[in-house]
Amino acid sequence: MRVKVLALLVLVALMGWGAKSRSRASVTKVEGQRDGVRFIVKVYVSGPFKYKTVTLDPNRIAVDLANTVVAGPIEAPSPDDPTILRVRVGQHQNKPPVVRVVVDLRQPTQYAVSKEGDRVLVITMVTTYEPAPTPPAPSPAPEPKTLKAGIPAIDLHCDTVVKKLYPDNIAAFANGDFHVTLAKMKQGSVAGQVFAIWTNARTIPDGYIYANTMIDCFYDFLKAYPNDLAFAGCAQDFEQNRMKGKISAFLSLEGAEPVRTLDDLNYFYQRGVRMIGLAWNYQTVICDTAFDDPERNPTPYQGLSPFGVEAVKRMNQVGILIDVSHASDDTVRDVLAASTDPIVASHSCAAHFMPHYRNLKDELIVGICARGGVIGVIFNPPFLIPDKKNATIAHVADHVEYIARLGGTECVALGSDFDGGIHPPPGLEDSSQIQNLADVLRQRGWTEDKLRKLYFGNFLRLLRQVVDE
Numbered sequence: 001m002r003v004k005v006l007a008l009l010v011l012v013a014l015m016g017w018g019a020k021s022r023s024r025a026s027v028t029k030v031e032g033q034r035d036g037v038r039f040i041v042k043v044y045v046s047g048p049f050k051y052k053t054v055t056l057d058p059n060r061i062a063v064d065l066a067n068t069v070v071a072g073p074i075e076a077p078s079p080d081d082p083t084i085l086r087v088r089v090g091q092h093q094n095k096p097p098v099v100r101v102v103v104d105l106r107q108p109t110q111y112a113v114s115k116e117g118d119r120v121l122v123i124t125m126v127t128t129y130e131p132a133p134t135p136p137a138p139s140p141a142p143e144p145k146t147l148k149a150g151i152p153a154i155d156l157h158c159d160t161v162v163k164k165l166y167p168d169n170i171a172a173f174a175n176g177d178f179h180v181t182l183a184k185m186k187q188g189s190v191a192g193q194v195f196a197i198w199t200n201a202r203t204i205p206d207g208y209i210y211a212n213t214m215i216d217c218f219y220d221f222l223k224a225y226p227n228d229l230a231f232a233g234c235a236q237d238f239e240q241n242r243m244k245g246k247i248s249a250f251l252s253l254e255g256a257e258p259v260r261t262l263d264d265l266n267y268f269y270q271r272g273v274r275m276i277g278l279a280w281n282y283q284t285v286i287c288d289t290a291f292d293d294p295e296r297n298p299t300p301y302q303g304l305s306p307f308g309v310e311a312v313k314r315m316n317q318v319g320i321l322i323d324v325s326h327a328s329d330d331t332v333r334d335v336l337a338a339s340t341d342p343i344v345a346s347h348s349c350a351a352h353f354m355p356h357y358r359n360l361k362d363e364l365i366v367g368i369c370a371r372g373g374v375i376g377v378i379f380n381p382p383f384l385i386p387d388k389k390n391a392t393i394a395h396v397a398d399h400v401e402y403i404a405r406l407g408g409t410e411c412v413a414l415g416s417d418f419d420g421g422i423h424p425p426p427g428l429e430d431s432s433q434i435q436n437l438a439d440v441l442r443q444r445g446w447t448e449d450k451l452r453k454l455y456f457g458n459f460l461r462l463l464r465q466v467v468d469e
């Protein structure tokens with residue numbers, strides 16, 4: 001939510017300091033004096049890996065030093081990480097140290113506070129500044145030549161934002177060389193796309209900053225195509241967007257690397273995230289993964305961590321879909337036991353045809369579906385059959401049918417993994433081809449009603465159940 005004037009009060013007590021948080025926030029320096037104590041505040045507000053200067057009104061910053069002795073001025077941000085402010089605090093008599101910071105930035109702002117050692121308080125500012133308007137795409141997407149009126153499709157997973165659009169490829173979305181483009185989506189009657197924010201823990205040092213940067217990119221991207229795309233945060237949004245002739249863009253995290261505290265789950269919900277994959281290939285604070293095994297990537301625990309159990313409960317509470325694609329078998333079992341909401345596997349296949357570590361064993365398919373969950377079938381050949389070079393659209397249909405037979409028609413959906421470095425089989429090469437799968441299934445006797453469940457109905461039902469409520 002964008003608030004024009006925001007006064008933020010942060011009350012920090014030693015006992016209640018949260019985990020370290022970092023800003024992506026502009027630069028300023030404010031010097032002042034209060035109660036005889038000099039203070040300097042420097043706030044850095046960064047855009048996507050760029051720093052931008054904003055001016056703060058010193059009158060709008062107050063430091064309340066009740067019960068607190070500031071042992072020194074607020075330090076300049078550290079040169080290696082200008083997003084961190086440090087305040088040294090000391091105890092006054094025997095009362096717990098309390099620092100109150102009141103800031104009106106006339107921008108939506110969050111403070112995160114953490115403690116380093118006994119005497120260093122880290123205040124981090126997270127400011128959702130209004131980014132410069134993205135120039136509209138230079139040329140409108142050409143109308144597809146063969147517009148095929150198909151079943152409205154919702155695809156549960158693509159990597160287009162992170163791998164194709166960021167940092168400066170937004171204009172190319174109209175008709176670029178990606179699996180998912182505006183022209184191709186229109187051609188394939190795609191009505192909704194879940195855009196994943198993927199964080200590789202081995203190459204990205206700070207998943208939180210990275211995810212925020214990518215989410216900024218996602219919104220910049222939507223702003224560039226206002227007539228064709230619109231954010232969807234629930235099933236109702238999807239329906240309204242459709243009435244307006246717009247494609248719905250949903251937002252997900254692939255891997256919980258950006259999540260460090262339970263409150264981060266609320267924070268990412270506020271930023272529009274409605275589905276969180278608990279892990280990618282490497283163990284997160286929440287769980288171990290399908291890729292982890294004792295030899296390849298040993299982990300200190302199997303399944304959900306104690307924090308992971310709490311995270312599942314918080315996601316239930318907040319209304320975030322829990323995505324177990326990439327999670328280990330133990331994690332899926334633990335999530336099924338801990339979650340009161342049905343869950344999703346956004347891009348996975350059946351291990352029955354291909355024992356890939358990422359594919360779901362029968363027991364897990366049954367478990368997910370029996371609880372009302374949904375499995376998005378992935379189009380990636382190594383997941384389809386052992387001989388990946390000869391994978392076809394028929395093999396994708398096999399997985400769809402198998403999962404539907406095992407779990408019911410209500411639990412299967414589409415989870416392409418487009419633009420995720422995959423080479424989809426002929427006939428499903430990109431978004432424009434997505435109706436071809438319906439044709440294959442029609443030939444196998446699938447009714448329009450069943451196909452509509454597969455293409456969008458099941459996912460919408462799940463959204464209504466988990467997110468809309």
Ligand SMILES: [Zn+2]
Nearest residue numbers: 254326347420
């Ligand atoms: Zn993936």
